[in-house]
Every structure is written in C-alpha cells, then in structure tokens.
Amino acid sequence: MLNLMANSIPSDISSILSELSKLIDNEIISEKEVEAKLFRAVLRSIIAESNFDNFNFDFSVFPDFLTLFEEVKESLFEIPHSITSPHFSEKFEIEGVIFCHLHTCKPDSKKIERAYTSYIKANEFLQILPKMKEITDKFFKGYLAKDGVIREYRGDKHTAWVFYSTMDDVFEDLDYHLRIAERLNGRYCIVVPVEKTPKNFINFFREHSEEAKKAGLRIWVVNPERGTIDPFIGYPKDLNLIKNFHNPRIASIISSFWRAEVKELD
Numbered sequence: 048m049l050n051l052m053a054n055s056i057p058s059d060i061s062s063i064l065s066e067l068s069k070l071i072d073n074e075i076i077s078e079k080e081v082e083a084k085l086f087r088a089v090l091r092s093i094i095a096e097s098n099f100d101n102f103n104f105d106f107s108v109f110p111d112f113l114t115l116f117e118e119v120k121e122s123l124f125e126i127p128h129s130i131t132s133p134h135f136s137e138k139f140e141i142e143g144v145i146f147c148h149l150h151t152c153k154p155d156s157k158k159i160e161r162a163y164t165s166y167i168k169a170n171e172f173l174q175i176l177p178k179m180k181e182i183t184d185k186f187f188k189g190y191l192a193k194d195g196v197i198r199e200y201r202g203d204k205h206t207a208w209v210f211y212s213t214m215d216d217v218f219e220d221l222d223y224h225l226r227i228a229e230r231l232n233g234r235y236c237i238v239v240p241v242e243k244t245p246k247n248f249i250n251f252f253r254e255h256s257e258e259a260k261k262a263g264l265r266i267w268v269v270n271p272e273r274g275t276i277d278p279f280i281g282y283p284k285d286l287n288l289i290k291n292f293h294n295p296r297i298a299s300i301i302s303s304f305w306r307a308e309v310k311e312l313d
Contacts, residue, residue, distance in 0.1 A: 060118055060128060062092040067119065068133045070219075074152035075162035076135055077144060081123060082116055083169035087220055089115075089196045090210065094223045123147070172213055175240055178271040179211050183238055186276050186291045197227075197235075205285040208235050214247040217266070221255060228264035233284055236265035238276070248279060252301065256280055267292075 067081070067088035122128035123135050124147055135147035139154070146162050148154055183200075184192050187207065190200040198209045208231055210224070217224065217237055228235045242248070248268075259266065265281035275293035279301065282289055289295045 060115070060122065061132075062095065063088050063115075064119065064122060064128055064132050066091040066095065071133070073158060073161045073165065075146050075148040075154055075158050076123075077146050077162065077166040077169070078120060079144075079169040079173060080162075080165045081119060083172050085112075085116060085119060086196060086211070087216060091220070091223055093196075094226055168213075168215075172240075175271045176211055178274075179238055179240065179269045182269050182271070182274055182276055183209055185274075186288065188291070202285060205283075206234060207283060207285075210235075210237050212237050212239055214239050214242060214251060218247075218251065221259075224264055225258065225262040228259075228262040231263070233263035233265070233281070235263070236267055236281070236283075238267050238269055239279075241268050241270045248301075252280070 063085075067084060069091075070084045070087060071080070122132050124138075127134045134149070136150050137148050137152070139146055139148075141159070141163065144163070144166055146159070146166075148158075152158070180194075180198065183198070187200040187202075190202040190207075193199040193201065196210070198211075200207045200209065208227075210227075212220070217239060224235075224237060251266075259280050263281070265283070266279045267276055268279050269276050270293070273293070276291070277293050278295070278298035280298060282298065
C-alpha cells in the first residue's frame with residue numbers, strides 16, 4: 048500500500064519556480080494568476096521528481112501555503128531566487144489590479160488583454176475555491192479532512208484524495224493527474240466547477256475518458272451556487288458516498304449519451 052506519511056515537498060522552491068514558469072505563458076502577470084497556478088506548480092514539481100515511481104509522498108504534509116506564496120512572490124517580483132528564476136520587476140495598474148512584467152517586455156494591448164483575461168480566470172477560481180472545499184467536505188461527511196496541495200479525506204475504511212482545478216487546466220495537467228491516479232488506485236479525484244456550456248466536458252470525454260478510467264482517475268463537478276456535486280467520470284471507492292451526489296446516475300448517463308449521440312462540436 049502506498050505510504051503517504053513521508054514529506055514530499057521539495058527542499059527549496061527552485062523546482063516549484065521552474066514549473067511555475069512553464070505555466071506562465073505571458074510576459075505580464077498578476078498576483079492572482081501566480082496564486083492560482085501555484086497549486087499546479089507544486090503538484091507538477093513533485094510528480095516531476097525523477098524517482099517518483101519509487102517515491103513515498105504526502106501531499107497534505109505541506110508548509111503553510113501563504114508562506115510559500117510570499118516566497119514565490121518575493122522571487123518573482125522582488126529578488127530572484129536564482130539567476131534562472133523569472134523576474135517580473137516592472138509594475139503598472141489597471142482598474143485597481145497591479146500587473147507585473149519582465150524588464151525586457153514592452154506591454155502592448157494584446158499582452159495586457161491576455162494578462163487581464165488570465166487575472167479574471169484566476170480570480171474567479173480562487174473566489175469559488177473555499178466553496179468547492181466546503182461542498183466536498185459535506186460530500187465526505189464523517190471523513191477527516193486534511194488540507195494540502197491535494198486535500199485528503201480519511202475515513203474508517205477508505206481514504207480519498209481531491210485536487211481542485213478547472214477543466215481547462217485538467218487538459219494541460221492530465222499526464223500528471225494520470226500518474227497520481229495510477230498510484231492511488233481509484234482513490235484520486237479532481238473536482239472542477241460547473242461551466243456555462245458542456246463543450247469542455249464533451250471534448251474531454253471523447254478524447255481522454257478511456258485513459259482516465261484506465262488509470263482510475265475520478266473527475267467530479269461542483270455547482271457552487273446550488274451547493275451540489277455530481278460525478279463526471281468515476282465513482283468513489285466508498286459506495287456509501289454515492290448517495291451524496293446530487294444526481295448519482297449522471298456519470299452513466301453521460302457515458303451512454305455522449306458516446307452514442309455526440310458526433311461533432313460547433
């Protein structure tokens with residue numbers, strides 16, 4: 048059985064900054080974008096370890112996130128952690144939001160628009176994240192919740208691990224999630240917020256549902272306004288929890304309908 052009691056967090060933030068720089072695709076960024084992407088960067092930095100396949104790790108054994116966030120911000124915006132660390136030293140403000148950019152960058156309308164779009168997306172995710180955790184805690188009622196990069200839920204007979212994301216980011220991080228899911232044997236779940244249209248979900252199901260199921264990856268959808276959670280791909284190991292879904296049959300309905308009826312997307 049996988050031992051999750053050993054601390055797996057890198058000894059310094061070098062690898063986290065390295066992974067974060069891969070996730071930043073613009074020369075202009077905001078603190079909100081850094082904060083939202085930091086969860087993913089930590090996840091990636093751990094999975095990227097060369098000895099991951101023989102690695103004992105505990106995602107819940109994690110230093111205070113705010114402390115790490117401050118260290119990362121200091122490196123990005125004040126004093127670089129190393130000569131290879133990205134450094135966004137210049138600042139400007141738009142509608143009360145501070146953006147930072149590389150010294151060599153000349154901000155233009157396209158770069159600013161991309162930065163503002165990224166800020167909106169990150170801010171929306173961070174605002175609903177506490178509600179997503181609250182709803183998941185309710186779903187796992189009777190389990191002991193332990194926060195971390197991946198939230199741990201430990202019950203009398205079962206343990207589950209949850210990572211919070213958006214569907215856009217699930218596409219980008221899928222290889223990392225599949226590796227974790229394979230190690231955790233059906234006990235790893237990504238919880239994502241509901242979206243305005245099902246396009247992302249249909250695309251993911253058509254392109255990746257088989258490999259997700261093969262790896263034992265679960266993906267569930269939270270509706271923050273309704274306070275509900277539904278299965279998209281896969282069910283919990285603890286079958287007693289299935290009744291806590293708003294619509295327990297939705298995953299099987301999706302599977303049968305989208306396989307048979309969806310021919311192409313607009």
